[in-house]
Amino acid sequence: MHVDTDVAPVIEMRGITIQFPGVKALDTVDFTLRGGEVHCLMGENGAGKSTLIKALTGVYPIDGGSIVVAGQPRIFRTTADAQDAGISTVYQEVNLCTNLSVGENVMLGHEVRRGGGIDWRATHREAARHLQNLGVTLDTRSGLFSHSIAIQQLIAISRAMVTDSTVLILDEPTSSLDRSEVEQLFGVIRDLRDRGVAILFVTHFLDQVYEISDRITVLRNGALVGEYAATELPRNELIARMIGRELEDLTEISSSATRAIARGGAPVFSAEGIGKKGVLEPADIDVYAGEVVGIAGLLGSGRTELVRLMYGADRPDSGRVEVHGKAARITTPRHAIDHRIVFSSEDRRAEGIVGDLTVAENIVLGIQARRGWLRRVRRSEQDAVVAEYMTALGVRPADPDRPVRLLSGGNQQKVLLARWLATAPELIILDEPTRGIDVGAKADIQRKVAELSAKGLSVIFISSEIEEVIRLAQRITVMRDRRKIGELESAGLDVDDVIDFIAHEGQESVA
Amino acid sequence: MKRMLKHRVFWPVVALVALILVNTISRPSFLRITIQDGQLYGSLVEILRNSAPLMLVALGMTIVIATRGIDLSVGALMAVSGAVALTIIDASPNPEAPETLVLAVGAGVLVTLILGVWNGFLVSVLGIQPIIATLVLMLAGRGIALLITGGFITTVNSAPYKFMSQGYLFGLPFAFYVSMAAVVIVVLIQRRTALGVLTEAVGINPEASRLAGVRSRGIIWGAYAASGLLAGFAGILYSSNIMAADANAAGNLIELDAILAVVLGGTSLMGGKFTIAGTVIGVFTIQTLKSTIVFLGVPSPVSPVFMAAVVILVVAVQSRLVRDAATRLLRRIRSTGTKATTEVAS
Numbered sequence: 001m002h003v004d005t006d007v008a009p010v011i012e013m014r015g016i017t018i019q020f021p022g023v024k025a026l027d028t029v030d031f032t033l034r035g036g037e038v039h040c041l042m043g044e045n046g047a048g049k050s051t052l053i054k055a056l057t058g059v060y061p062i063d064g065g066s067i068v069v070a071g072q073p074r075i076f077r078t079t080a081d082a083q084d085a086g087i088s089t090v091y092q093e094v095n096l097c098t099n100l101s102v103g104e105n106v107m108l109g110h111e112v113r114r115g116g117g118i119d120w121r122a123t124h125r126e127a128a129r130h131l132q133n134l135g136v137t138l139d140t141r142s143g144l145f146s147h148s149i150a151i152q153q154l155i156a157i158s159r160a161m162v163t164d165s166t167v168l169i170l171d172e173p174t175s176s177l178d179r180s181e182v183e184q185l186f187g188v189i190r191d192l193r194d195r196g197v198a199i200l201f202v203t204h205f206l207d208q209v210y211e212i213s214d215r216i217t218v219l220r221n222g223a224l225v226g227e228y229a230a231t232e233l234p235r236n237e238l239i240a241r242m243i244g245r246e247l248e249d250l251t252e253i254s255s256s257a258t259r260a261i262a263r264g265g266a267p268v269f270s271a272e273g274i275g276k277k278g279v280l281e282p283a284d285i286d287v288y289a290g291e292v293v294g295i296a297g298l299l300g301s302g303r304t305e306l307v308r309l310m311y312g313a314d315r316p317d318s319g320r321v322e323v324h325g326k327a328a329r330i331t332t333p334r335h336a337i338d339h340r341i342v343f344s345s346e347d348r349r350a351e352g353i354v355g356d357l358t359v360a361e362n363i364v365l366g367i368q369a370r371r372g373w374l375r376r377v378r379r380s381e382q383d384a385v386v387a388e389y390m391t392a393l394g395v396r397p398a399d400p401d402r403p404v405r406l407l408s409g410g411n412q413q414k415v416l417l418a419r420w421l422a423t424a425p426e427l428i429i430l431d432e433p434t435r436g437i438d439v440g441a442k443a444d445i446q447r448k449v450a451e452l453s454a455k456g457l458s459v460i461f462i463s464s465e466i467e468e469v470i471r472l473a474q475r476i477t478v479m480r481d482r483r484k485i486g487e488l489e490s491a492g493l494d495v496d497d498v499i500d501f502i503a504h505e506g507q508e509s510v511a
Numbered sequence: 512m513k514r515m516l517k518h519r520v521f522w523p524v525v526a527l528v529a530l531i532l533v534n535t536i537s538r539p540s541f542l543r544i545t546i547q548d549g550q551l552y553g554s555l556v557e558i559l560r561n562s563a564p565l566m567l568v569a570l571g572m573t574i575v576i577a578t579r580g581i582d583l584s585v586g587a588l589m590a591v592s593g594a595v596a597l598t599i600i601d602a603s604p605n606p607e608a609p610e611t612l613v614l615a616v617g618a619g620v621l622v623t624l625i626l627g628v629w630n631g632f633l634v635s636v637l638g639i640q641p642i643i644a645t646l647v648l649m650l651a652g653r654g655i656a657l658l659i660t661g662g663f664i665t666t667v668n669s670a671p672y673k674f675m676s677q678g679y680l681f682g683l684p685f686a687f688y689v690s691m692a693a694v695v696i697v698v699l700i701q702r703r704t705a706l707g708v709l710t711e712a713v714g715i716n717p718e719a720s721r722l723a724g725v726r727s728r729g730i731i732w733g734a735y736a737a738s739g740l741l742a743g744f745a746g747i748l749y750s751s752n753i754m755a756a757d758a759n760a761a762g763n764l765i766e767l768d769a770i771l772a773v774v775l776g777g778t779s780l781m782g783g784k785f786t787i788a789g790t791v792i793g794v795f796t797i798q799t800l801k802s803t804i805v806f807l808g809v810p811s812p813v814s815p816v817f818m819a820a821v822v823i824l825v826v827a828v829q830s831r832l833v834r835d836a837a838t839r840l841l842r843r844i845r846s847t848g849t850k851a852t853t854e855v856a857s
Contacts, residue, residue: 313722337724345722354716354723356783361708368705369724376705419723 266325294473410441587652627739
């Protein structure tokens with residue numbers, strides 16, 4: 001690999017392995033961080049980025065491998081061990097005390113002492129000096145809550161520098177900042193880099209990766225893909241390496257993408273300029289009867305945000321929605337359900353299943369919610385519906401009375417699919433229905449989507465696996481950096497075309 | 512046997528039976544029931560009679576807790592309904608008439624129903640944390656009751672009103688029928704309709720329920736309204752027992768007993784799955800415990816300590832952690848025992 005090794009590494013992680021119950025979260029991963037570089041850690045969700053960071057900050061103990069900091073082998077049992085070794089972390093959710101002043105936050109635990117007490121005047125002077133080092137001038141006696149998230153990020157960084165950290169980990173610090181705030185943050189990061197601090201930077205924004213980073217390490221499925229100099233790794237190469245190529249035996253579904261869709265009449269659902277400030281730039285989307293519309297884009301590109309706005313899970317603040325050509329108001333999930341639109345969230349556990357209820361109760365929940373509490377789904381009807389969908393989708397184990405939390409991820413996903421299909425929807429929105437589930441269940445779900453759409457059901461299908469989207473969808477909406485950047489007809493497309501589109505489309509106009 | 516062990520109300524029932532055993536051993540007359548003028552008398556009958564207000568309050572509390580909430584205002588609401596009912600009877604020219612009774616009870620529970628709706632509004636519409644939202648009426652409710660009675664303890668004479676708590680029907684206390692009727696109605700509403708399972712869904716995973724289209728606002732709102740209504744009936748029974756509206760003593764600290772009864776019965780404070788049967792057992796356990804304290808002649812300043820000790824014991828028996836540890840300990844004792852014998856054998 002073309003990595004310049006002149007600078008001595010500050011951190012060398014070798015063969016890091018972390019085992020979670022039933023799954024290897026990290027499998028012999030190597031990671032090297034050098035002084036005076038900004039190093040981006042890239043990978044899709046579940047690739048092992050945060051696990052690696054947690055190993056480095058002492059949150060998780062490692063099951064195998066070694067961590068060497070500045071030439072000294074270290075074992076981190078607690079986060080304090082990592083901080084003693086000079087490793088500081090600034091998280092996405094700023095972990096400062098909003099009720100304290102700026103100065104108190106910067107110096108917390110390092111207050112200047114005199115006699116038995118704290119010399120507050122000297123403490124604030126010190127705080128101001130540390131902030132000044134980052135080019136920030138603030139009244140250190142002002143309350144932290146009175147400052148924006150961006151300023152709070154900078155305060156968090158200067159707090160990290162109070163301990164003379166040699167390593168600074170920034171975990172998605174830019175996700176809630178606007179353009180000029182990102183510029184200010186990047187200025188500070190470059191400044192720290194030039195002073196020799198090693199910076200590990202995690203973000204989902206591709207543009208920012210290329211703007212700030214010197215080096216990139218890519219992880220996929222808990223394993224190291226490689227370490228690259230940022231200038232030597234073109235965007236589409238990076239995306240291809242993050243996503244990987246999974247070749248599955250799913251040829252029978254491939255006819256779905258080429259199926260002709262009659263787009264003559266009014267679409268089942270159409271939205272014009274649907275968006276929400278700070279969440280998603282206004283976007284257009286429509287879907288016709290029997291059509292599968294795929295949404296492609298990296299995590300955090302706005303694909304989940306878009307469908308949540310469509311479903312009313314979040315309230316859009318702009319845009320017009322039509323259902324079957326008639327204006328509709330969808331600001332809560334109930335509105336969507338009344339229009340026979342249903343949505344299965346990417347976060348199965350938190351937003352999908354009701355863990356302590358049984359498989360059967362989870363399946364009929366959709367029907368029951370639609371009917372209201374007074375009209376209970378009869379036992380015989382419930383048994384029939386549950387039996388029908390458990391067989392059709394192959395839910396294992398075939399025990400309707402088992403609490404759904406005891407099922408595997410793939411089977412929970414099938415239960416959710418059953419819940420929605422049982423309500424006889426006209427449009428079903430599936431957000432990452434195949435993530436983190438085994439290949440067999442994945443194929444079952446894809447086959448079902450292809451089969452139902454051929455019978456006239458409209459589907460919006462989101463997946464990080466571009467191949468899957470190309471295989472199922474007739475049309476693909478492409479998202480990047482919380483914008484819709486275009487739409488592709490999927491007939492004749494291959495993965496590289498889509499990757500290229502994600503990487504480059506509209507890039508010039510943004511830069 | 513294994514099924515029985517796994518049943519949710521198994522351990523609560525064990526706790527109750529153990530408590531009754533302790534009572535019987537220390538005083539064999541505990542189980543004795545005598546018949547006088549066709550009415551049953553005895554400690555057990557007294558427990559059934561005295562548990563009625565707590566039963567009503569605990570039923571409402573169970574539903575509220577199932578939605579991940581809590582209702583601290585129930586004791587104060589009891590004071591309100593008693594004050595309303597007795598003030599009406601007091602002002603009535605005809606306190607013995609059945610119409611007066613119906614009017615008094617109806618007005619009393621209507622007021623607490625409205626106050627329950629208010630609680631539900633704070634929690635489900637304004638999104639205030641349940642403990643704070645219901646704290647408002649917990650503090651203000653007794654003030655409202657005092658306002659209604661004009662700052663006095665209103666006392667009345669009304670035979671039909673007195674009957675509700677002190678009368679007998681078919682040999683058993685009338686109050687017991689009231690509490691059992693409430694249990695049956697709540698069970699029917701929760702389990703015959705889909706309300707129970709939807710309540711559990713909201714309690715287990717509010718966000719998933721919202722996305723599944725469950726109208727969680729209405730369900731949570733209804734739970735507080737029901738709790739207010741049931742607390743109103745409890746207040747009627749309490750005031751009927753002493754024939755006075757005592758705004759300070761009525762339902763004093765009953766919210767804590769009710770929460771305890773729900774937890775003893777096996778419903779988690781985390782919300783979700785709930786069991787009415789468990790709550791009924793929990794209420795009887797607490798009431799038996801209170802009788803025990805009297806029977807054993809525990810001096811009243813010490814009685815809270817005694818009660819606390821027993822509660823810790825009962826809750827510990829139900830704790831999975833303690834139970835698992837006990838099982839492990841037993842297994843280890845057994846395995847070292849067999850090891851010792853094999854060593855001897857070799």
